[in-house]
Amino acid sequence: MGDIALRVEGLGKQYRIGKAEAAYRTFRDVLADTLSAPFRRAVGLLRGNAAAANNLSEVIWALRDVSFTVKKGEVVGIIGRNGAGKSTLLKILSSITEPTTGEAKLYGRVGALLEVGTGFHPELTGRENIYLNGAILGMSRAEIRRKFDEIVAFAEVEKFIDTPVKHYSSGMGLRLGFAVAAHLEPEILIVDEVLAVGDSAFQRKCLGKMGEVAGEGRTVLFVSHNMAAVQNLCGRGIVLESGRLIVDALVNIAIEAYTLQGSLPSQAEIDLHQHPNRVSKGTPILARARLMNAEGILKNAFITGDTLILEFHINTVQLLKRPIIGIGFADSSGTRIFNLVSAYTKTGSSVPDLQGNCAICCRIDQLPLLPGRYSVSVSAGSQAEPLQDAIEDAFFLDVEAGDFFKTGNLPSVNWGKVLVQSEWESYEWERRSV
Amino acid sequence: MNQLTDTSSQSDYANAITDDAPLLTLRPSTGWVSLKLRELWRFRELLYFLIWRDIKVRYKQTVIGAAWAIIQPFMTMVVFSLFFGRLAGIPSDGLPYPIFSYAALVPWTFFAAGLANASNSLVGSANLIKKIYFPRLVIPISTVLSGIIDFLLAFAVLLVMMVAFGIAPTANVIFLPFFLLLALITALGVGLWLSAMNVQFRDIRYVVPFLTQFWLFATPIAYPSSLIRNETLRALYGINPMAGVVEGFRWALLGTETAPSGILIISSLAAVLLLVSGAFYFRRMEKTFADVV
Numbered sequence: 001m002g003d004i005a006l007r008v009e010g011l012g013k014q015y016r017i018g019k020a021e022a023a024y025r026t027f028r029d030v031l032a033d034t035l036s037a038p039f040r041r042a043v044g045l046l047r048g049n050a051a052a053a054n055n056l057s058e059v060i061w062a063l064r065d066v067s068f069t070v071k072k073g074e075v076v077g078i079i080g081r082n083g084a085g086k087s088t089l090l091k092i093l094s095s096i097t098e099p100t101t102g103e104a105k106l107y108g109r110v111g112a113l114l115e116v117g118t119g120f121h122p123e124l125t126g127r128e129n130i131y132l133n134g135a136i137l138g139m140s141r142a143e144i145r146r147k148f149d150e151i152v153a154f155a156e157v158e159k160f161i162d163t164p165v166k167h168y169s170s171g172m173g174l175r176l177g178f179a180v181a182a183h184l185e186p187e188i189l190i191v192d193e194v195l196a197v198g199d200s201a202f203q204r205k206c207l208g209k210m211g212e213v214a215g216e217g218r219t220v221l222f223v224s225h226n227m228a229a230v231q232n233l234c235g236r237g238i239v240l241e242s243g244r245l246i247v248d249a250l251v252n253i254a255i256e257a258y259t260l261q262g263s264l265p266s267q268a269e270i271d272l273h274q275h276p277n278r279v280s281k282g283t284p285i286l287a288r289a290r291l292m293n294a295e296g297i298l299k300n301a302f303i304t305g306d307t308l309i310l311e312f313h314i315n316t317v318q319l320l321k322r323p324i325i326g327i328g329f330a331d332s333s334g335t336r337i338f339n340l341v342s343a344y345t346k347t348g349s350s351v352p353d354l355q356g357n358c359a360i361c362c363r364i365d366q367l368p369l370l371p372g373r374y375s376v377s378v379s380a381g382s383q384a385e386p387l388q389d390a391i392e393d394a395f396f397l398d399v400e401a402g403d404f405f406k407t408g409n410l411p412s413v414n415w416g417k418v419l420v421q422s423e424w425e426s427y428e429w430e431r432r433s434v
Numbered sequence: 435m436n437q438l439t440d441t442s443s444q445s446d447y448a449n450a451i452t453d454d455a456p457l458l459t460l461r462p463s464t465g466w467v468s469l470k471l472r473e474l475w476r477f478r479e480l481l482y483f484l485i486w487r488d489i490k491v492r493y494k495q496t497v498i499g500a501a502w503a504i505i506q507p508f509m510t511m512v513v514f515s516l517f518f519g520r521l522a523g524i525p526s527d528g529l530p531y532p533i534f535s536y537a538a539l540v541p542w543t544f545f546a547a548g549l550a551n552a553s554n555s556l557v558g559s560a561n562l563i564k565k566i567y568f569p570r571l572v573i574p575i576s577t578v579l580s581g582i583i584d585f586l587l588a589f590a591v592l593l594v595m596m597v598a599f600g601i602a603p604t605a606n607v608i609f610l611p612f613f614l615l616l617a618l619i620t621a622l623g624v625g626l627w628l629s630a631m632n633v634q635f636r637d638i639r640y641v642v643p644f645l646t647q648f649w650l651f652a653t654p655i656a657y658p659s660s661l662i663r664n665e666t667l668r669a670l671y672g673i674n675p676m677a678g679v680v681e682g683f684r685w686a687l688l689g690t691e692t693a694p695s696g697i698l699i700i701s702s703l704a705a706v707l708l709l710v711s712g713a714f715y716f717r718r719m720e721k722t723f724a725d726v727v
Contacts, residue, residue: 007456015725095567097724098462105456115565121487123494128487135483136566 005072005188005219006093010102012243013063013088062088064243065102070221072108072187075214077234077251078223079258085243086223090114090192093221108219111137111186117177122166126157126176129165133180147183154209155179175202182209189213192223207232227255227333259332259373267291268298270395272378282388285320286380287357288313289395302367303402304411304419311361314380320354322383326390327362329374329397337369337417343383368418370411371401467717474569481572481579488580503584504591507539514539518656527658527690533592533599537687538655538680540592541617544585545676546646548578548618552625553642556633560727570720571713574629578622585614596687604689613682616705620675623708630712630719633727653677658690659697669696675705 063085070076078086091097093104094112119136120129130151134144144151152158155175157168165173191210203226210233214220224230230237230251237254239247247257272286293299294307302308312325325342340362342348351360374397381388401410404419411419493499511532518524519531526534552574556563559573596603632638653676654661662668671677678701681694 091724092460095458095460096564098721099460100462103459103461106458106460107456109457112566115561118565119562121491123491124487128490132483132487135480136562136568138477138480138568141479 003072005070005074005108006104006106007069008093008102008104009067011063011066011089011092011099011104012061012101013085013092013097014100015060015062061243063092063099063240066240066243066245067102068238068245068248070219072219073217074236075220075222075234077230077237077254078221078240079225079227079230079237079254080240083242084240086240087114087192088243089240090190090221090223094190106188108187110188110190111181111184112190112192113137113181113184114190114192116174116181120165120173120177123164125164126152126155126161126168129176130180133177137181137184138186139184151176151179151183154182154205171202175205178202178206178209182206182213186218188219188221190221193225203229227258228335231255231333255332267395268300272391272394275391275394277392277394278390279392280379280387280390282381282385283316283318285314285316285389286312286378286391286394287315289378291395291397301398301400303400304367304369304371305402305404305406306367308364308367308397309361310364310376311359312378312380313357313359314354315357316355318355320380320382323351323354323360324379324381324383324386325360325362326377326379326386328377329369330377330393331417332373332375334375335417337374340364343386366404366421367399367402368404368420369397369399370415370417370419371399373398463721465718466714467720469571469713469717470569474571477568477572480568481576484572484576485580488577489583492580500584500587503587507536507543507588508591510543511536511539514656524657525661527660527684529601529684529688529690530599533595533601533688534658534684535656536592536595537684538653540585540588541613541679541683542650542653542655542676543588544581544614545617545621545679546650547584548581548621549624549628549646550642551577551581552621553628553632553638555625556629556723557636557639557727563723563727570723571626571716574625574716575622578618578625581621582618592687601688603687606686606689608686609682610686613679613686616675616682616702617679619705619709620679623705623710623712626709626712626716630716630723633719633723649674649676654680659694660690665696669700672697672700673704675701675708677701678705 062083066085066089078089080086088097090112091114092099093106094110094114096112096114117129117133119133121132124132130148131141131144135141139147152161155172155178157172157176160168160172165176168176207229210220210222214233220233222230222233234251237247237249237251237258238245239254239258247254249257268291270289272288273284275286278284290311290313291299291302292309292311293302294309296309310327314320314323323342325348327340329337329339331337342351342360342362348362354360375393376395376397377390377392378394379387379390381390401412403409404411405421493502496502498505514535515532519526519535524531555573555577556570562573563570628638628642652674654671659668659671659677659681662671678694678697681690681697682701684690685694
């Protein structure tokens, strides 16, 4: 037996869009299709449109020609945007659906966790659901009985174990679901986005357990949008884009490629009027953001240690009393690095009430960010309603290496997240003791 | 935990490894596929748990619980006795009409409920099918099997009625499990066809009530099959497997004159044919379930 856990060759999965939209068909549809198909084909032929003639126009490839090999004990993160084909890949590998082309060879028992608590029945008690869910995941009754106490302890539901699950809080249900799955002991574990649910304590616990599993030398395929989790757990990353494998490398390289992939180039002037990432429900007032250097020149890339001026154009019909602007900087894994809130500063708290078209700007004298791409979230509002308008990841900020300390030392990634100026001096220690 | 592994390039992996036999190879299937009965056997515990869940959940929030299993065939029997037995004067092979019809309604109700539940089973388990793999055959099989509890309850009432009417079962009662099995095979066979079709065509949902209604009257429940005088024609009646089941029940329990051998042979063949064809059709359609349901 070799040391590979799974090998995927030329894997592809085709979906018919018509089917994806109207999940199921009725006889009427089929009948209508059958009657109209020859006509449509004829029209297609006349127009010289081969796709229409062959009825291929309704087909999309969710996964196309994907090949990779995973060694035993490897922990591989699969990343990509929504619709990139991650879930389709996992569904094929866990036998839920068949590939259209290619093949996958699995050299070990596969356990798939595509959802927490699959098959839980609300009327059944926690105890009953553990057995049911365990059986669905492929555990034997003896196996479940052996791990029962451990599962209950992990889920922290001892007191409610004989209560129907419908009376559980959503957190308890999730914990129980994850607990059962976490005690599955397959040789190859496939996990999809389970960490996207639940509170942060739950996520930490799951991550811990996942790390344990990975540490035991089992093969893990892990899909998540949480880049920090992927970076923590996985050694290797596979990036999918529109169904194709585009990067297969060390996890850090893969994450870097993912964050850059398909994202808009950073801009110096960003229209915030109709921003898709607006998360607030109040009246939008943020109209535009502009990035400038100390001289007021628009720029889209800044150097560590440079002056960064963020100018926001605000358009408000109603008088904005005691305005509050918030700016959040997050790194490529989505971790917030720092926030700037106008009201917490001396100059920011004395900004006058705003009305009509006006601009408000924020100046960072020494940009403390390390080289990389950062996403910036913005909020604007009044003291009464500070988050009247809020946009998550409103724009990108690209930072290039610069001489922050003016000493000729260029910062590198392992310096941390931010740079801080500090003063140093030395003296004889006796001086302090007197 | 970072950098657990080195990343030699892909071709290195490929070169370093000689192909051993994989535990499982996933590739597109074409045409008819095997039934994978061995795999089904491996998942028997899941089958057990699903049956157990169905039974447990079914009556959990109902007020009179398991009594429903009895009320349904019993009330139908009352209505039949009143209209067909009393008013229309339909013959009942010399037996009291209520027990004549009830002995048929017990297996029939098991069949009809199994058929209805099975044909909805896949659509009802869509969340399972989309999220986890197991042999899909487990789903309709468990739904049909879980009806056995209801059957036993209704059957107990049949026994009580037999005592009340003073009818002793004949020695042929040992064949009863066979007739139950025949009903089960028929329900499952039709259920497999309909459940797989229901995934593609939701029209099936509306077809099932019609189908069971027609089938009810095409089965000798309200009337005896002895109405057909010609022996050959009567045997051909067995093409409807439920005819064999119902006549078999009456023969084994109530001792209607002769063994319905002709009907039985044809019924058994028809039922097995339904089951095997249904299972293959189901397996053939199975690969589309997760994408379409």
